[in-house]
Amino acid sequence: MGEQPTTAADAGSREDPRKVRSRARLLDAATALLVKGGTEAVTIDAVTRAAKVARATLYRHFDSGTELLAAAFGRLVPPVAAEPEGGDLREQLVSLLTAQAKLIEEAPMQLTAMCWLGMGPGLGDHPDHSDRPELRSLRRHIAEQYRLPFDRIFAGTPARELLGDMDRELALAQLVGPIVFTRLATLPPLGPDACERIVDDFLRARSAAQ
Structure with missing residues (x-):
């Protein structure tokens, strides 16, 4: 029988758990710094220090500090307001x-x-x-x-x-x-x-x- 197509779920299930953990630690650190000190607090050095992750590891997840900041902001975006039902x-x-x-x-x-x-x-x-x-x-x-x-x-x-x-x-x-x-x-x-x-x-x- 031929190979079954790879699904997104299959790919996600095979992702290196160490990579998942390091990304989560970076985002946890960046989000905490953002909430406490604003955008100026979310620096590469501050995030890697708080997450106890090497700079090289950070750059394997994010191309720049801007992208890391965007990901941290993404965690703080509130849920979309529900659309009203009925009424004029x-x-x-x-x-x-x-x-x-x-x-x-x-x-x-x-x-x-x-x-x-x-x-x-x-x-x-x-x-x-x-x-x-x-x-x-x-x-x-x-x-x-x-x-x-x-x-x-x-x-x-x-x-x-x-x-x-x-x-x-x-x-x-x-x-x-x-x-x-x-x-x-x-x-x-x-x-x-x-x-x-x-x-x-x-x-x-x-x-x-x-």
């Missing part, structure tokens, strides 16, 4: 924005800033980074966190009929921007009532523009 456009936006506000408030400050500011220099869509899985994975997490739930609502018939064609990035900034600003400015978090007012102001302004 206003109810869906209020429900989603309230859930987003809770996730943003619970996320580490460094992660909130990085997500909102496009992940800063070195973590953007530079062509040299297009083939790096950690960077692609982080951007995908962030897109799912902030954009996709809103995009799905805006793509629906009720939103298209009421709001027409619009700049979705601008709409996202108008809706989520106040939540993020409040977090970055260390102001008291905005609760459900504030989220309702933000949505109402957004819908009123968009309807007036039609």
Whole structure:
């Protein structure tokens, strides 16, 4: 009989357990440093020292400190907000924005800033980074966190009929921007009532523009 095709599960099961352990130790160390001291604390020397792993071993897992930092941030990305079920456009936006506000408030400050500011220099869509899985994975997490739930609502018939064609990035900034600003400015978090007012102001302004 011919050889059976190799599956991802088969490949994963044959991965060297020492390699798995060393990668986990590096990520544990990088994540702990990130939470405690911010991005400046996540240096190659600090991570290898905390993980008790050689620099050569780190570079077998990550091509650069930027990729290691992206992997550490990836561990801190909160779960994607659940899409609201049922209700009209206003109810869906209020429900989603309230859930987003809770996730943003619970996320580490460094992660909130990085997500909102496009992940800063070195973590953007530079062509040299297009083939790096950690960077692609982080951007995908962030897109799912902030954009996709809103995009799905805006793509629906009720939103298209009421709001027409619009700049979705601008709409996202108008809706989520106040939540993020409040977090970055260390102001008291905005609760459900504030989220309702933000949505109402957004819908009123968009309807007036039609």
